[in-house]
Amino acid sequence: MATSTVAPFSISENGELAIYSSPDGILKLWDTTTGALKQEYTPSSHLSATCSCLSWGPKRNLETPRKKKKKKSLGGVKQLAEFDMVAVGTTAGNILLYSIVQGDIQSILDGGHSDVVNDTCWCPDDTLISCSSDQHIVHWDVSSAKVKHKWKADTRSIHSVCLCSNNHLLSAGRSIKLWNLQTYQVLKKFTGHSSEIFKLLPLPLSADMSDSVEGSYFLTAALSDRLVNAWTVDTSSKDKSAVASFSLPEEPVMLDVGSNAKDSQVLLLAVVTRGGQVLVFEHTPNGKLKKPVHPKVTIQVATSGENDSVPHPIQILAAHVCDDSKNILLIHGNYLKPTFEKIKYDNSNSNVCLLREDPRLSSIENQASISRIKTPNVSKDLTVLAPAVMVPTEPSEGTTAKRLKRKTSVTDMNMEERLNAISIESTDSVKEPPKADTLVRLLAQGLQSGDKKILNSVLGKSSISDLVMRNTVKKLPVHAVLPLVKELITRMQGHAQHGLVIVRWIKTVLTVHTSFLITNSDIVENLGLLYQMMDSRTTMFTKLSHLQGKLDLMLSQVVSQEEKEDSTEGDQRPLLMYQEDSSESDGDLTMDDILPDHSDAEVDDTDIFGSDTEGATDLNMQDKDEEMESD
């Protein structure tokens, strides 16, 4: 049974051989253990009908009675004969059966399809089933190379077929259908993918190929869908949906599955993504899962980035789970010279990145020295032209698509990650203040736009040093000096605490730009107004200085009194009494107004009463009464 038939690359089930059909139709066969190119074959029709799918025939034992095609096989290549037959579907609609032992086409299955053969699948009874874009499935008899049965299976092209038991066939295109191979009737339909399914893969649980179809599992991967779904066949239930799904960061191009030897219940699923990563899932198929399964291990290959070169990822072309899930075979590089590498599967490390040499740096010419190449009828003068990196194609495209080489790892991210990255970047950039590095620029901008906020940030800064201020004013463009002076003048009218800095600014402007200012009668008019303002303000200087002295003296008394009170704390509280006293003079107001000379004496009286608490309060009561009456 073939392991993978996505486009023209396929690894045999034991993982020893890999076959590939290049876009020009040349078949190449590699030994995966040595990485050597074993055979190269050019079909006669290679230019008119390129290969669209490859599938390995079932394992054949030379001793088995059904070995018609092994007639010519040599004894020395017995082991090779185990995987002998490769079915090659072409874009023209015929199927070539290639024998590895002979190194030649053994037979051509012709006349079945009118369009691209999308997938083929070997049956144990030496028959072959193929599906095509012409919406038909054909059941071939291989030995006679005749059509056994042909039926229309869908209204759209069919992309994949596989056997899930000896008598049951699964086909997938837009929907998944389960067929009875005896009657060619549809048993069940499954729905779940929104796009076209390009790959069906039965789980090895059903590898024993019993006749019963119930309970067998299969996986599907669809075009541009970031989920790989797992289904179970249960004809009795009406449930058409998937039982489990595996979430991927990118759309898959190739699937491979293997079971663990120790615990055969645990399945190992390796998915090669479009970006060239391999994701490994561990899953035990056991009923329905609500949440998608996440990958256990992610494997990447990249160049080491030595010699100051930028490290860039190397595409993984295919992966194969082999040796009972102990190892994973990776094929990376490009199809011209793929590198085969077996790595040990270890689920303790969730992210594995292998550092390898750049495959593009090693020359292609090395291959010519491989002795075992079966040289096709190709002129030696021909130069092979192919893109540096090629990826398996999507079924709808039919041929190998080129992908531009990736330079940065950013492009390897899926849309979700990219969006995240973008949003993070943008928030970062918002937090970063705009580059307005100098006060000069800020000030000039502020003056130009009249933006109060900017001006406050420059002119309101009280801690600014004289040198900075001086340099700022010095470097200010000439046309900004006039607005600066006007702005400073308006700011001068405010309170003293803000004004102190402004005065410094004005002084600096005056000293630095003296010559400019004196050539400018307009500014001088403004300065004249400022001068008047300052003049009127400073007339109060002497009075205010007196007041300052007075306050100084009195408040120093306060401090000394406080000290005294501290020493004799809780001694007396005559405060209340004083207050009452003051209201007394309040009541006497009308009297005072009539006899203003008396008011001084009155105030003096309160001072005298200050020492005698009781007398004061008595008097107070009387006054209050008087006040009531007068009101």
Added chain:
Amino acid sequence: MIFFSNPTYSYFKVPVIKKEYGAISNIEFCPVDPHSFAVTNSSRVQVYSPKSLQIIKTISRFKEVAHCGSFRDDGRLLVAGGDEGVVRLFDWDKNSLLRVFKGHIGSVHVTRFLRDRVRIFSGSDDNSISVWDIPSEKEVISYREHEDYVRCGVSSSASSDIILTGSYDHTVKMYDTRAPDSVMTVRHGHPVESVLMFPNGGIFLSAGGNVVKVWDALGGGRLLTTLYGHHKTVTCLNFCSNYQRLLTGSVDRHVKIYDVSTYQMVHTLDIPGSVLSAAVSPDDSLLVVGTVEGLLSIQKRKVPEDLVRKRKKGPSFTYSLKGKTYTPHKSDHVVEHKRREQLTKYDKFFRKFNYSRALDASLDIRVRSMHPEVTVSVIQELIKRDGIRSALAGRDEKSLTIIVRFIQKNIGNPRLMPILVDVTNLLLEIYSCQIGHCSAVDTILLKLKETVDQEIMYMKQFMELMGSMDTVFAAVSQLDTPTHDNSDSTTVISQSTLLPSKDALAAS
């Protein structure tokens, strides 16, 4: 009205074009009324009348091409150089040659009077600059610091010893005739075609190549700005509109006008020829432009009445008064609409002579925070009525705190300050012995003290600032009235201040 304030408006009448014999290298207006102007071209200096625009005098005592016919600031004498290498001094009105100064080897392109009126300086193609004494006809001092032709120069009108010259060696040099060497050198970057100095000497300009550079002389020759208005060589610089506008002429056939307060271009004039010289009369009535081809374009300014556009009449005033001027007949019964006069709270208390309450009402939170001037005027009224002492006296802790806080907040306001200072003095007198008994009042008083300290500091700063501004104003007043008399007493700035000090030069 400032000349050339509108960039689109045409300020002049159709120009009068006159054809001269050769390139017009210099135009200069006589500083005294009637502001005749001298036009130097080929081998003559012609003096035109500003009224008739006709030649009133022609001085043709030159054997070769004449240069730089320049008036003395009393307008009586005229000096001119020429390709012969001699400097000639004329009484232009009488057309008599007074003095001939010989000494230069090359042609003399620049001749100017110094401010003291008894000396002349001249710059020559032999790279030298000489200062001549008029009475004795002798050379006083000579400088040979330029390395190429000296083609332009001015003398300072602030000091009689300062000369500024520009040369084809890309430099502008300032000389003090008392010093044996130049006192300042700036690099213009192109051959200097013209220099100009503000009358107070603070800023000078140099033109050369297609750029005009503005230099700060007091700042030690600092480049203030560069004007890139022209696309070909700038040939002349001049002031107009009482030194508020700068006039530049270029061989790209444009005359551009800049505002000196911002050094931005405000106006452009197209001239039908490569401009070699341009000048505006001191009263802004005449613009004279001379070109390489010998065309003299004289433009008279439109009378200011023309500039004022007739305003549209708005809607009639009588229309809006309709109905309001109606006079009732005798038979009409007129119902008077009485409006009750609303008294504010403090007015009510004033009526009752309840001063303390009046003050309280004026100290209401809404009044004192929104209209502190109302509160202060109430206090003023109380002072007038001699009731302030009783109003302030005898207050409890809370109301006292309010008053002091109000004072603290508003004492910085220069309009309220005088009254508030008085009130504070009174307050301190009344409550002097109660200070220190109430912590709330004490803290607010401490705050008040802080504010007063700050205000005092602010005022001290003001006084310093006023001192420096005095100097500036003095310099400006000098600018506004260029001195025609010889007395130095009017100049407040001493001449040494205008001279860049040696320290400043070293620093730059």
